[in-house]
Amino acid sequence: MAPPVHQSQRSPSPSRPSGKGEVSDLKLQLRQLAGSRAPGTDDSKRELFKKAISYMTIGIDVSSLFSEMVMCSATSDIVLKKMCYLYVSNYAKYNPDLALLTINFLQKDCKDEDPMIRGLALRSLCSLRVANLVEYLVGPLGSGLRDGSGYVRMVAAIGVSKLYHISAATCIDADFPAMLKHLMLNDPDTQVVANCLSALQEIWSSEASTSEEASRERDALLSKPVIYHFLNRIKEFSEWAQCLVLELVAKYIPSDGSEIFDIMNLLEDRLQHANGAVVLATIKVFLQLTLSMTDVHQQVYERIKAPLLTLVSTGSQEQSYAVLGHLHLLVMRAPMLFSSDYKHFYCHYNEPSYVKKLKLEMLTAVANENNTYEIVTELCEYAANVDIPIARESIRAVGKIALQQYDVNAIVDRLLQFLEMEKDYVTAETLVLIKDLLRKYPQWSHDCIAVVGNISSKNVQEPKAKAALIWMLGEYAQDMADAPYILESLIENWEEEHSAEVHLHLLTAAMKCFFRRPPETQKALGAALAAGIADIHQDVHDRALFYYRLLQYNVSVAERVVNPPKQAVSVFADTQSSEIKDRIFDEFNSLSVIFQKPSYMFIDKEHRGTFEFSDELGNLSLGTEAADSVVLVQRVEENDEDLLLSTSEKEESGAPNSNGSAYSAPLYDGSSAPLAISNAPLGPHSPPPSFAIDDLLGLSLPAVPPPPPINLNAKAVLDPGAFQQKWRQLPVSLSLDFPVNPRGVAALTTPQALVRHMQGHSIHCIASGGQAPNFKYFFFAQKTEDASLFLVECVINTSSCKAQIKVKADDQSTSQAFSDSFQSALSQFGLP
Structure with a gap:
């Protein structure tokens, strides 16, 4: 992504002024009209004011017109007043000295005969947001709260909350909260009452943590007389004010059951309101009031179904989605109560995808033994939808219903029919679901494997689907005649597959297949272990090494670890805890x-967690790039040499077998003769074999010498634009998490502290930013020999003392060595 373009870098459009001449001309014309009383002057001022506002809107600095705009505001034309107030409010915050010029004319307008001008002037005066001018707000606000016009009182009520945010002490000292409370309970204008309620809630909620008085006032607001005062007048309020009142009522705790029913009777007709916000606010009141009354709470669900379903089918798509989201929450909490209304959740062809997705989740939730057939039939129709994401979601929904143990026989048949559609995305989603079904219902393996065995692995490209197919090849190798040969072809194309998930499943499937059909899988397993150990992905490397060491130790133990007896999965983990749902x-x-x-x-x-990685560098500060010497960073990894040594090599070199690794295993006699393996699978209690596993699997792993040291250019220079271009072009060659030294975390007071440290190791920062607990950096380094580059995105979380890095490199074969150098440099940060 390109860095953000600043205002000064944008080329002016033909319709906007490109210099100061137009603003100077406008200033001169305004000054000429300031004292003029000639007929038509107001019309001329209007045109000039419009031009000034339009310039301001498109980002041109017209603050130099401040004095002239104020002088021209001496008029009774309300349109001119509005434009002048808009201009003043925009520039006052950034020009506090100029804002002082507006006080006199705004205070004067606050006493105007026209209530509209009084209200507009008071609103503008409170919108200046300049702390030095607070003393000038107290008088006009007090007068506004006592004004005879409801509009002025309404503006003054909101003005009090604005004053509170500028200076809370001034607001409290002037006794404005008490005046607001009096107006709230006695003013005949319902909009004034609503604004007073809004302002008081804002003030008292802000003071709640520090003031006992504010806490008492807030509790008084939730007293029975105040609540009933609002409920009895709720029909007079606007829709926004009704929502405000209902939000307050939802926090009220009635004294007994009869009071609960009184409130619900008063609000019964609000469920039929045309405004969705009012209906939802009323539903919240009903639900909160009846939480402790199980029977009544269930009746509330029955009562609110019709209003919610009506709102979903009427109004805009955005409103339908908002209402549907709340209906989705209720369906997830009480699916049985909505099971008879499942047809309302069928998708319509003209609905947007986000609405359809919610409806599919609701159909999945309400499915039971009575409606499963109809719901699954409808979902199967969506599988042929031209909208691919919805087709995928519908197939997942069918699988979820099957996992709920409703009419499994028919659902499995439907899923197997999806495989006959010969659509890549349908096949992919179905394979993933069949894997989950076989984990829960192993008895269906014969029917499923018969169909899955006819699918060519070349036609499955998505990693999750390919991983599911590989899992089935390993798990049911004895039932699939071609399983070893399919696995062998996939292993031969190891380098063409970039998914670590697929590689991990390949390793496990090859092991399982080896225990069931050793002669046919022996070669494939050896190739898989060799490729896995050489893989740059840490998890793949570790699992391959673990299997290799496990086979060295004892084949029977390896079989018990990798291929234990099958056990059906009874419950799949929920994505959300019940606490979060509540x-x-x-x-x-x-x-x-x-x-x-x-x-x-x-x-x-x-x-919020660690923020998402991004290619955008525009919001990060550029780091300095200066260093005087080339630092030699050598990868120190003594244990890796020992990990990959074969047994005979260890014995010849006298290297100790115990290396501190989690995969350390006892020595065995490498001189024993190879074991002849029959077609019968190895028994779980067979004695430990004595054979050289390297020879059996065709592995010939030489001693791995330590990697050559990496020489980094201490004076490397890279343009930010070139960095971004390379970052977009290069693939991620390494991604990992690792702990950070607590002393280094303590030293990370600012992003620049780490920048200077890494520069001493010839690793330069191109951009940095963030604040505790997350700091984000983009580094680069350059090899001295061939000038190839390493690019690094690093996010350090100071609360968890962990770092996440992504490495991109011109020469990916050296990514691991550079990563070790980077980690070594980072581990020294903060140490003396």
């Missing part, structure tokens, strides 16, 4: 329901 339910009628996560997960910084 938290979302408590935040009903909020974005938490739409995002399907509690508010703290997307509001509180400490719960």
Whole structure:
């Protein structure tokens, strides 16, 4: 991505002024009209004001017109007043000295005979947001709260909350909260009442953690007289005000059951309101009031179904999605109550994908023994949908219903029919589901394997689907005649497959197949272990090495570890805990329901987790690039040499077998004769064989010498634009997490602290940024010999003391060696 273009870098469009001449002309014309009383002056001012506002809107600095705009505001034309107030509010915050010029005319307008001008002037005065001018707000706000016009009182109520955010002490000292409370309970204008309620909630919620008085006032707001005062007038309020009142009522705790029914009776007609926000707010009240009353709570679900389903079918798609999100939450909490309404969740052809996806999840939830056939039939129709993501989701939904133990026989037949559609994405999703079904229902293996065995592995390209197919090849190798040969062809093409998940499944499947059909799989297993040990992905390398060491130790033990007796999986893990679901339910009628996560997960910084990696460097600060000497960074990995030594080589070199690795195994007699293997699978209790596993599997692993040292250019230079271009072009050659020294975390007070340290190791920072707990860096380094580059994206989380890095390199064969050098340099950060 290209760096963001600053205002000064954009070329001016033909319709916008490119220099200061136009603004200077506008300033001169405004000054000429400032004191003019000639007929038509207001019309001329309007045109000039419009031009100034349009310039301001497109980002041109017209702050030099401040004095002239203020002088021209001395008029009774309300349109001119509005434009002038807009201009003043925009520039006052950034020009506090100029804002002082506006005080006199705004205070004067606050006493105008026209209530519209009084209200606009008061709103603009409170919108200046300049701390030095707070003293000038107290008088006009007090007058505004006592004004005879409802519009002015309404503006003044919101103005109090603005004043509170500028200077809380001034607001409290002027006794504005008490005045707001009086207006809230006695003002005849419902909009004034609503604004007072909004302002008081904002003020008291902000003071709740530090003030006992604020806590008492907030509790008084939730008293029975206040709540009933609002409920009795709720029909007079606007839709926004009704939502505000209902949100307050949802926090009220009634004293007994009769009071609960009184409130619900008062709000019964709000469920029929045309505004979706009012309906949802009312539903939240009903649900919160009846949480402790199980029977009544269930009746509430029955009562609110019709209003919600009506809102879903009417209104805009955005409103339908918002309502459907809340209905989805209720369906997930009580699917049985909605099982008879499953047809309402059928997808319509003209609905957007995000709506269809929610409906598919709801269909999955409400499925039971009575409606499974109809739901699965409908979902199978979606599998042929032209919308591929929805087709995928529908197939997953069929699989989820099968895992719920509803009419499994018919569902398995439907899934197997999907494989006959010969569509890549359908086949891929079906294979993944069949894998899960076989884990839960092993008795269906004969029917499934008969169909899956006819699928060519060349036609399966998606990693998850290929991994599922490989799993079945290993798990049911005795039932699939071609299993060893299919695995062998996949292993031969190891380098062409870039998915670590597929490589991991290949290793395990080759091991399982070897224990069932040793002669046919012997060669493939040896090739798989050799390729896995040489793989650059750490998990693949570790698993291959683990299997290799396990076979060295004892083949029978290896069989018990890799190929234990099959056990059906009874329950699959839920993606969300019940605690999180309850938290979302408590935040009903909020974005938490739409995002399907509690508010703290997307509001509180400490719960957001590590931010997503991005290629965009424009928002990070450029790091310095200066160093005086070339630092030789050598990869120190003594144990790796020992890990890959064959037994005979270890004995010849006298290398100790115990190397501190988790994979250390006892020595065995490498001089024993190879074991003749029959077609019968090895028994779980067979004695440990004595043979050279390297010879049996065709492995010939030479001693691996330590990698040559990497010489890095201490004076390497790279342009940020070139860095971004290379970052987009190069694939990720290495991605890993590793712990950071706690002393280094303590030393990471600013991003620049690490930049200077890494520069001493000839690793240069191109950009850095972030704040605790997450710091993000982009580094680069250059080899001295061939000038090839290493690019690194590094995210350090100071709370978990972990670093995440992605390495991209011109020469990928040296990525691991550079990664070790990078980790070595980072581990020294903060140490004396």
